[in-house]
Amino acid sequence: MNIFKLEFKSTFKSLILWSCIVAFILVLFMAFYPSMSGDEMKDLINTKMSAIPESILKAMGIADIPDFTDMMQYYAYVLQYVVLAGAIYASILGANTLIKEETDGTIEYLYAQPVTRIQITLYKLLSSISSFFIFIAAIAVVSSVIFLMFKPENTDFIKIITDTKIILSGVMFSGLIFLSIGFLISTVIKSAKQATPISIGIVFGTYILGMFSKTVSDKVALADNLKYLSPIDYGMPLDMLKNGFDTINIVLGILIIVVCISFSFVLYNKKDLKI
Numbered sequence: 001m002n003i004f005k006l007e008f009k010s011t012f013k014s015l016i017l018w019s020c021i022v023a024f025i026l027v028l029f030m031a032f033y034p035s036m037s038g039d040e041m042k043d044l045i046n047t048k049m050s051a052i053p054e055s056i057l058k059a060m061g062i063a064d065i066p067d068f069t070d071m072m073q074y075y076a077y078v079l080q081y082v083v084l085a086g087a088i089y090a091s092i093l094g095a096n097t098l099i100k101e102e103t104d105g106t107i108e109y110l111y112a113q114p115v116t117r118i119q120i121t122l123y124k125l126l127s128s129i130s131s132f133f134i135f136i137a138a139i140a141v142v143s144s145v146i147f148l149m150f151k152p153e154n155t156d157f158i159k160i161i162t163d164t165k166i167i168l169s170g171v172m173f174s175g176l177i178f179l180s181i182g183f184l185i186s187t188v189i190k191s192a193k194q195a196t197p198i199s200i201g202i203v204f205g206t207y208i209l210g211m212f213s214k215t216v217s218d219k220v221a222l223a224d225n226l227k228y229l230s231p232i233d234y235g236m237p238l239d240m241l242k243n244g245f246d247t248i249n250i251v252l253g254i255l256i257i258v259v260c261i262s263f264s265f266v267l268y269n270k271k272d273l274k275i
Contacts, residue, residue, distance in 0.1 A: 003110065003120060007127035010100075011093060015131050018089045019138040022082055026139070029078040030146045033071060071151060072163050075143070076237035082139065083171050087203045087232055090132050090175035094182025095195035097124045098268055103192035117269045125183060125261065132179055136172045140164065163241060170235025170245070177231040177253050178203060180260035187267040206230045228252055 068074045098121065101107040110120055147160050182199050189195060210230025227233050234249040 002113065003115065003123040004127050007097070007124050008130060011096075011127065011131045014089075014093070015135060018085070019135055022085055022135075022139055023142040025081065025085070026078065026142055026146060029081075030075065030150055033074055033150050071147070071155070072160060072241060073238070075147075075164075076167055076241045079167060079171065079237040083174055083232055083235065083237065084203070084207065086135065086139075086171050086175045087178045087207075088200055089135065090179040091182040091199035091203050092196050093128050093131060094179040095185045095189070095199045096192055097128050097183055098186040098264070099189055099195060100192045118265060121265050121268050125264075128179060128183065129176070132175055133172075136168055136175070139171070140168055143168075166244060167237045167240050170237060170240035172235070173245075173250075173253055174231050174235035177234065177256050180257040180264075181231075184260040184264045184267075187264050187271060203232070207232050231256070 068077070101110060115123075143164055144161065147157065147164075151157065151160065178199075181202060182195070185198055185202075186195065189198065206229055209226050210233045213224055213226035213230070228248070231253065233239075234246075234253050239246075
């Protein structure tokens with residue numbers, strides 16, 4: 001359990017930093033909501049967005065133009081950027097988990113403890129997952145405060161919280177997929193310096209695949225299937241708000257998580273560590 005505490009302590013500063021950045025983004029964007037809720041603004045937005053090609057709207061994740069006068073639809077649209085930030089944070093968090101002791105030269109300390117490699121891997125994984133859960137919880141708390149500040153009169157606050165739970169469950173699911181991918185990467189890279197660029201590359205690479213799939217799905221056969229290579233699309237807020245989870249996405253997401261974590265345990269147990 002000391003390993004869990006040490007790992008959590010080492011990631012606490014980055015957790016606070018990422019949480020504050022996301023909170024700032026949410027507050028900044030949601031502060032514009034009162035000016036978006038009028039009928040005149042709604043007509044203006046619909047006119048402007050209807051002029052944008054459908055393929056571009058699909059790539060932006062807004063094939064069905066949101067009703068920006070509806071606070072939850074506006075919130076879900078804003079949260080699309082938070083999904084991307086959360087995926088990057090989760091991926092970096094996972095990719096640094098097992099490699100940083102080797103890079104910092106502190107792996108000897110872990111071997112001095114009466115624990116096995118399996119236990120080291122497990123405690124570190126649980127610590128990373130805990131940090132990400134706290135990150136999601138911070139988003140939920142900030143969102144609740146924002147809703148209290150900006151919600152229109154006669155709005156059902158309980159319904160808002162219920163919708164928020166659905167939306168954030170998608171954010172969490174996508175993040176856990178990237179965390180597990182990053183965790184696997186942590187067993188094969190040679191230095192923690194490689195963790196961040198590789199993690200960001202994977203997130204943006206898969207995100208671009210998803211955008212490409214949406215853009216050319218009507219023109220290129222089987223291109224629509226590329227969206228399954230984009231875990232961010234498994235929990236897009238607007239889709240979650242309107243349709244909830246897609247069964248195929250749930251199955252694929254769980255499969256990716258299980259496979260990545262399983263291989264991580266196997267590879268790290270066989271790895272020649274730099275002591």
